[in-house]
Amino acid sequence: MAEVVRRWAVRLADTDGVGLSADALADVLQGVARDVLAKVDAGREAAIRRFSALYSAxxxxxxxxxxxxxxxxxxxxxxxxxxxxxxxxxxxxxxxxxxxxxxxxxxxxxxxxxxxxxxxxxxxxxxxxxxxxxxxxxxxxxxxxxxxxxxxxxxxxxxxxxxxxxxLQETLRHQSVHDALTGLSNGSRFNTMLEAALSPSARDQIALVYLDIDGFKVINDGLGAGVGDQVLRGIARKLKDVFASPDTIVARLSGDGFAILLRGKLNPSDVITLVERALEELGEPIYLGDHGIGVSASAGIVVRDVTEGGPEDLQRAAEIALHRAKEAGKAQWMLFDPELDARDRARYRLGAEIAGALENGEFSLIYQPTVRLADHGRLAAVNAALRWHHPELGELDSAEFYPLADTTGMTIPLGKWLLARSLAAAARWRERYGEAAPEVCVRLPRRLAIEPDLVRLVKDQLDTYRLPAHALRLCTDSASLLDPRGEVLESLSVLSDLGAKLVLTVSGSADLELIPAHGLKVQHAVLTGPAVDAVADSEDEAAARHLDQLITRARELQLRIGAEGVVDARHAERLRAHGVLAARGPFVATSATDDEVDELIERHRGQR
Known part of the structure; x- marks a missing residue:
């Protein structure tokens, strides 16, 4: 500091107008410097004290x-x-x-x-x-x-x-990825873990198990939702105990739907063993107060290498396997079968194409003639059915696509089309052949039979083609009559009152007893199945006795008796001898087109 002051004092002393010597100036500058330094030190000390106080407090x-x-x-x-x-x-x-x-x-x-x-x-x-x-x-x-x-x-x-x-953040995070009721992983976390398990770097195998509780609604409705929640928590504990491996995730996906994801070196038998153990554990009662509640479950299982498809493929396979387990009677597991799935995919594709095929004119009517056995084979009626002319698969009978139509909701449109075209044909035959025209019999698909608007549909079509109701026969079976989804009995009763003729297919005495039990106005009974097949090749005594019993009861109910599935003339003759009045089957024709029906009518025209 002294050297700096001395240097500046010499420079200032050499400046014009300065009367002090360099020594005097040095003393002045040193005084100024001491004052400045004192103030700086005081400020620094104050700043340090403030920082220390802040730091400490x-x-x-x-x-x-x-x-x-x-x-x-x-x-x-x-x-x-x-x-x-x-x-x-x-x-x-x-x-x-x-x-x-x-x-x-x-x-x-x-x-x-x-x-x-x-x-x-x-x-x-x-x-x-x-x-x-x-x-x-x-x-x-x-x-x-x-x-x-x-x-x-x-x-x-x-x-x-x-x-x-x-x-708090951990609690919120846990709640966002876990089911609040059971504490298991929720669907969001499960999907994230599934995607991670199938990442490109993943190795070995992966197994996915979808598990649904059978009839859980019974517990909720019978014992209350509170008991149902306790049962679900008990189910979750059991599943966690069985699937306790570190590489396993157990999740609740829906109300009573669970999923288990397993990773590592797996084979189907090991996974099946775990699933069977889980189903057995779930069957053991959970005691809640006085109630010992056991449940059954159905499970769909998929085991594959991680490189075989993505999350969507795996989930779809598990859903299909679970669906098959439920269809097979529930309370069991089903392993995904790729070959069966390929066949099902082809069927489902067919079902999805029905709507377009109907719009594009790929369907046509085919008839099965019914002839009078005691009247030289004269045509009595024709049973109308649908045939699909598929551009790739060729001709498909209704049995091949009606079940799929039920699944896709196309049974009603197909039934309407069948009814409209059948009655249009009936009107044409009546106009051309008069009394020689056969009655048209329409076999109601079950979904159409239970349709609440069935009466209106039939009446509208009869009015459209100006046909009397007695020109139409409506055929149904016991399964449709007893279907709880619709008021079939009431609809058929109204249609009978309008004049339509009701036909019931009968395979045993129980079917016949539905007629008096429900007061049905049935005019025709068509024997089918074992009662008819048993006398195809020979006159078996027991079979003949059973056939006679059915025919006797049908006569008591004042029914006209027919048969279907008649294979040849000898078969037809045996049935006629027992009292069957009319029949259809290969002995006449397996099927007939519009033109072939015209030929049959012409052949027997005038014999009426």
Whole structure:
């Protein structure tokens, strides 16, 4: 300082207008310098006192370190937060405050980032080591304080308690990926884990099990939803106990639907063993008060290499396997069969094409003639049916596509089309042949038989073609009559009152007894199945006796008796001898087109 003052004093003394000597000027400048330094020192001391007071009283934990990261000073708040005395923390490296190696690496990475980049601070949530050997969650900030030399910096660590925030966030995260009732993974987490299990880097095998509780609605409706919830929690515990492997995830996907995802080196037999054990455990009663409640479950199983398809393929396969298990009688498992699935896909594709095929004119009518056995084979009626002229598969009979139409909701449109075209043909024959025209018999598909608007549909078509109701025969069976989904009996009764003739196919005495039991106005009974087949080749005594019993009962009910499935003339003659009046089958024609029906009518025209 003295040298600097002396240099400036000499320079000023040599300046025009200055009357003081260099020594005198030096004394003046030294006085000024002392005053300035005194004020600077006083300001610095005040700043240090303010910083110390703030540092000591701050509720935030603070640690000051030297350039290497070694702690030189710790405030009381940090000591309290970590359960240690501040002096015990001095001399430790900031990174050593981490609870785990990973936490320490994060702290060290933050120090390196401050040193090597221009960032002003580094923030992270880490666990710091507490005196009780537990980790405590903290939101930390690392920053740099300028040093006393140019370019030097001192790290400072600032710590905020994040335990409550972290706990709340973890709770919310858990709730977002777990089912609130059972504590199992929910559908969202399950889908995420499934996608991860099928990532390109995945190896070995994966198994997916879909499991549904059979008839769970009975528990809810019979014992109440509260009991149902307790049962679901019990089911979840059992599933977790059975599928306890670390590589296994158990999830609740819906009300009573569960899924299990297994990963690793798997084979179908091991997975099936676990599923069978789970089904057995679920069957053991869960005791809730006075109720010992056991459940059965159906399961669909898929086991494959992780490279064989994505999540959607796996889930679809499990759903199909589960559906087959339920169709097979429930309370069992079913393993996905790729070959069966390929056949089903072809069938489902066929079902999906029905609507377009109907619109594009791919359907036509085909008839099965019914002849009078005692009247030289004169045509009595024609049974109308649908035939599909598929562009790839050729001609398909109704038995090949009606079940699919039920699935896709196309039975009603097909039935309407069948009814309209049949009655149009009947009107044409009546106009051309008069009384020689045969009656048209329409076999009602079950879905059409239970249709609430059946009466209106039939009457509208009769009116459209100006046909009397007695020109139409409506054929149904016992399964349709007893179907609980529709008021078939009432509809048929109204149609009978309008004049339509009702035909019931009969395979046994129970079918006949439906007529008096429900007061049905049936005019015709068509024998089918074993009662007819048993006398095809010979006159078996027991079969003949059964046939006679059916015919006797039918006569008592004042029914006209026919038969279907008659194979040849001798078969027809045996049936005629027992009292069958009319028949259809290969002995006449397996099927006939419109033109062939015209030929049959012409052949016997005038014999009436």
């Amino acid at each position: 701050a509720p935030m934990g603070i640690a000051l370190a030297d350039p290497s990261g070694e702690i030189v000073e710790v405030n009381a708040a940090l000591g309290t937060f970590l359960g240690q005395k501040p002096e015990d923390l001095r001399g430790r490296h900031i990174a050593d405050l981490g609870f785990s190696r990973r936490d320490g690496e994060r702290l060290r990475a933050g120090l390196e980032e401050l040193e090597e980049t221009d960032v002003e601070h580094y923030r992270e949530r880490v666990r710091l080591a507490h005196a009780d050997d537990a980790g405590t969650w903290a939101d930390i900030t690392l920053a740099s304080l300028p040093g006393d030399r140019s370019g030097s910096a001192y790290p400072v660590l600032m710590v905020l308690d994040a335990n409550e925030v972290h706990s």
